[in-house]
Amino acid sequence: MQATLDEIISRYKAGSREALLPLLQDIQIEYGYLNEEAILKVGQHIKLPSSKVYGIATFYDQFRFVQKGRFHIKVCRGTSCHMHGSSGILREVERVLNIKEGNTTRDGRFSLEAVSCMGACGSAPVMNVNGEFKTAISIPDIALIIDHYKNTI
């Protein structure tokens, strides 16, 4: 069962600012993203204004502010993938899904994230859908890969 926001927050001592990042991480693990309610409640709990909590959360790439899609696509933008044309890959995924990086499609099926390195530099360029690696991909592959998941229930 999913832990409620209050349950997660109550794991940490009220008023302790050092709990900020662990708290945000716990919430993101449970819900996949941080919503407004979570940020306001965290702020109240550790006595930090919400502007600060939001400021810090947006500083780190690991935090998302939009709910993840059922299929979460990560496109690698690390050095090796970049050399193998990952900027074109990312642009193509954005075009096919019709969303910008960091967002989720309106039907909630796909979300897109650019990441720095996934440790598969030898197979560049790579992308990753819900943990499944797609290696040495080219631009024409993208539409086929996404079609495959579109037809998966």
Added chain:
Amino acid sequence: MLFDIEVNGKTIKARRGDTLLMALERNGIKVPTLCHIKDLLPSGACRMCVVEVEGRQGLIPACSHPVEEWMRVRTHSPRVVKARKTNTELLLSNHPDDCLYCERNGNCELQKFAEDLNVRERRFYGKKNKYKTDPSSASLLRDPAKCILCGRCIRVCEEIQKITALDFIGRGNKVQVGPAFNKGMNLSSCINCGQCVMVCPTGALAEKQYPAKLQDALHNPAIKTVIQCSPTLSVTLAEEFGLRPGKDLEGVMYAALRKLGFDFVFDTSFGADLLITEQATEFYNRLKSGTALPMFSSCCPAWIKYAEQTHPHLLANISACKSPQQMLGALISNHLAPGSGIKADEIYSVSAMPCIAKKFESQREEMTHKGITDVDLVLTTRELARLIRLNGIDIQQVEPELSDQPYQSRSSAGKMLAVSGGLTEAFIRTLHFVITGKETSHLKVQELRSTKGRKEYFVKIGEYKLGFAVVNGIGNIEPLVAEIKKGRTDIHYIEVMACEGGCVGGGGQPIHPENDHVKARAKSIYELDEKESNRFAHQNASLQDIYRSFLKQPGSDISLMHLFTTFEEREVMQ
């Protein structure tokens, strides 16, 4: 302890524990700064104050480096100047090139850097920021595209005002400054004090302007235009025209406003006298019944919003009096207009204030009747000066005049509302009369005239031993609220002014990079009080006339209807 260091080939004295910047400034050597705010810890972010120190490889930021005995410093070597110039060019690379259309054109720190460092060509082409302006606040206009991320607004809001409505959002080249969730300022915990505007080096933060209708109204014979000027205006306006800071332009200002085309020119000090008279009676009633004490002052709209969002349980303790602006505004619509046969829709009521929170206040629902505002337009000191210039009036050639009847006279007590502690001083004078029926001879209360964040004064009036506290800057209020919660009972009246120094340090005042004229303005107010023939709010002759003919007495039904208001709890993103 003093020791010698060498700067630009000359020996100067430096003090142990100082930063390099402090040592240089004390010796009259100017180093440009951008992110630095005097009296706050250095942030060292902008690298404008870099200097060359012999034996060190890199350039050193003067603002955040301690001065040391061995130092040989060069503040304007070719290497230093080149670094500062490159910094400026990089800041300019993504800055919108619309200086001519900018609020701060001619008074912009970025422009000044470019000018001083002789930036004459574009070496770096950056992608321009395409952020949208945030017009949601009634007081403040936020334009992130013009922001150069110095962070001064954030630090003033967090460290001085202790509101923390703003922070950096995002990372890298996508950073911008904004409230939580990058939503509108109207939803944030911003109290509209405007101190962020005072420190913004560019036009990224400015007052919200509502300019369109005024010039038309001034030239439309069917519309009667009325203006009231805050007690602070007369001692600040001079700065905008290059005159001595603190110079009192009271009569000249009225004359200039008449030349602009205003049909009635009033001084909000009259409203202040009215406020003091009403509030003293209200306070005495609370004192007799022992309810809702301590009483907080209510004339600062930034403090009111703060109380509504942060301490809703204190709302019953706040005086129910409207602020002087709204009191005089209510009299203008309900006394002057009917008395002179002017219809409600034929009057255009303007006020000129050293404050941007007053813009918010004038639009509060409590301050309107059937959707019509008592005060239709609030101008800041800066906007008023611009209006005077726009209409081609040479302030140095204007002969002083008096303000208009029926609110012509004022006491110097009303004028004292301009400074922190001044309201309390004026209030005690009238309270003494309300309680004992006699005037006090102890007029000058030195304890209330300091620049401390909290001032306290205890005095026996009649049979009552009373304590007065003054909160000078909203950042100093929390300790006092905590003491009261813990059961402190020796304080009976609390004046809260959101800006340091009171209204003379308000967010609508002229913007100088140093912001160092607050003292001169306050001094001028105190001098005026020394010279004045009437130093008691309740002795204001026009005010006594209004009480005879209209309001009857302080706290009467008519007073309650027009001069009192209510507050309510407010949900914001804390």
